[in-house]
Amino acid sequence: MLDLGSGGGIDVLLSARRVGPRGRAYDLDAGTDMLELARRNAEEAGVTNVEFLHGTIEHVPLPARSVDVVISNRVINLSDDKAATLAEAFRVLRPGGRFGVSDIVTDDGDTGTAEELRRRAATERRIGCTAASLTIPRYRDLLLEAGFVGVGVTLTADHGDGVHSAVVKARKPRIGPGLEFRPMRDTDAEQVLEVYQLGLDSGQASFETTAPSWERFSAGKLHNLRYVVSDTATGQVVAWVAASRVSTRPVYAGVIEHSVYVHPGYRACGIGRALLTAFIEAGEDSGIWTVQSGIFPENTASLALHEAVGFRVLGTRERVGRHHGVWRDVLMIERRSTTVG
Ligand SMILES: CC(C)(COP(=O)(O)OP(=O)(O)OC[C@H]1O[C@@H](n2cnc3c(N)ncnc32)[C@H](O)[C@@H]1OP(=O)(O)O)[C@@H](O)C(=O)NCCC(=O)NCCS
Ligand SMILES: C[S@@+](CC[C@H](N)C(=O)[O-])C[C@H]1O[C@@H](n2cnc3c(N)ncnc32)[C@H](O)[C@@H]1O
Structure with missing residues (x-):
């Protein structure tokens, strides 16, 4: 496990006991005086499975996928x-790894009168929070942008003026051995479009026959709900999922249409299912209540995949469009969240 900003080391020492003699706890702090204090405390406690790291939580001096749990208390x-900081926590966690921290959060951000904002800032300073804490929605958004799912924020103490202590939890999805789930980036363009084209082939x-340019693809997709699965050995993108809004009308704010593509060399081994499951969870974390799509009835793999993760077939749009000169039916599918909306 890794403790971000360990200070005197109380949590890292307790955790070192919990991970057992074959486990390891990393103490990370920017202050050399704090590291020295924590080292002395470890010695006194007779704890030997702690490694002390001098560095910042914004640039964690550990390789990717090297810890199972990230904790932190008021840092x-x-x-x-x-x-x-949150992107670094995601990077160093192994797939399936957990993020669980205690932190300071505020109810709302820039809303409120000048007097309310002044009082909130004063309360933050009083409890030692000098860099302005995140609002609860912003914390959630930043965790999702980093690639986390299963975000939970539990308020634990009220400091007044909209300032709270909170336990914030999230998880890095697990796809399968040697594979990593992460947000899609512009630098993935070529590989994403290649997997897309192989699917279209x-x-x-889809009715599409040729993958679009990256600019057109990217402009049509929501930027906060697009993910890839990459092979950790080669870095190659082997699957992706992305979505677009179905309407700009506020009433449909929680309704999206998605696409999911797995490289032919990686199909039928559970990647589509794990990727779609993580995507649905991230969608629910960000307030999405319905995910919909259309499937050709002949696409038995896609139908099986979607039914396996809770989609239902609404009906058939008969001969709705022409594909390579042939009129084709499309099955309309949707998954309605039971927890959002
Ligand atoms: C559809 C697609 C995304 C499925 O991804 P995948 O990683 O191969 O699917 P998974 O291995 O996770 O399988 C998910 C479920 O579908 C079933 N399935 C997968 N391939 C299947 C096939 N060819 N025939 C029947 N069922 C199949 C699996 O048995 C599994 O069900 P289970 O979990 O109940 O056992 C993949 O085939 C693909 O990329 N196809 C081309 C692009 C495409 O059609 N995208 C969808 C557009 S609507
Ligand atoms: C409020 S103390 C909390 C210490 C400890 N987590 C605890 O609960 O006792 C904050 C600690 O975080 C460290 N810190 C603050 N900002 C940091 C950063 N950006 N990177 C690494 N450490 C940082 C400080 O040096 C200090 O030890």
């Missing part, structure tokens, strides 16, 4: 780049 609120994935 992330001090960071001047909280997005970088099957003739059963």
Whole structure:
């Protein structure tokens, strides 16, 4: 496990006991005085499975996928780049790894009168939070942007003026051995479009026959709900999922249409299912209540995959469009969340 900003080391020492003699706890702190204090405390406690790291939580000096659990107590609120801190926590976690921290959060951000904002800032300073804490929705968004799912924020103490202590939890999805789930980036463009084209070449994935340019693809997709699965040995993108809004009308704010593609060399081994499951969870974390799509009736793999993760067939749009000169039916499918909306 890794403790972000361990200070005197109380949590890292307790955790070192919990991970057992064959486990390891990393103490990370920017202050050399704090590291020295924590080292002395470890010695006194007779704890030997702690490694002390001098560095910042915005640039964690550990390789990717090297820890199972990230903890932290009242440090992330001090960071001047909280997005970088959460992205680093995601990077160093192994797939399936857990993030669970205690931190300071605020009810709302820029809303409120000048007097309310002044009082909130004063309360934050009083409890030692000097870099302005995240609002609860912003914390959730930054965790999702980093690639986390299963985000939970539980308030544990009310400091007044909309300032709270909170336990914040999230999880890095697990896809399968040697595979990693992460947000899709612009640098994935070529490989994402290649997997897309290979799917289109099957003739059963879509009415489209040619993958679009990255600019057109990217402009049509939501930027916060697009993910890839990459092979950790080669870095190659082997699957992706992305979505678009079905309407700009506010009433449909929680309704999206998705696409999912797995490289032919990686199909039928559970990647589609794991990727779609993580995507649905991230969608629910960000307030999505319905995910919909259309499937050719002949696409038995896609139908099986979607039914396996809770989609139902609404009906058949008969001969709705022409594909390579042939009129084709499309099955309309949707998954309605039972927890959102
Ligand atoms: C559809 C697709 C995404 C499925 O991904 P995948 O990683 O191969 O699927 P999984 O291995 O996770 O399998 C998920 C479920 O579908 C079933 N399935 C997968 N391939 C199947 C096939 N060819 N025939 C029947 N069932 C199949 C699996 O048995 C599994 O069900 P289970 O969990 O109940 O056993 C993949 O085939 C693909 O990329 N196809 C081309 C693009 C496409 O059609 N996208 C969908 C557009 S609507
Ligand atoms: C409020 S103390 C909390 C210490 C400990 N987690 C605890 O609960 O006792 C904050 C600690 O985080 C460290 N810290 C603050 N900002 C940091 C950063 N950006 N990177 C690494 N450490 C940082 C400080 O040096 C200090 O030890």
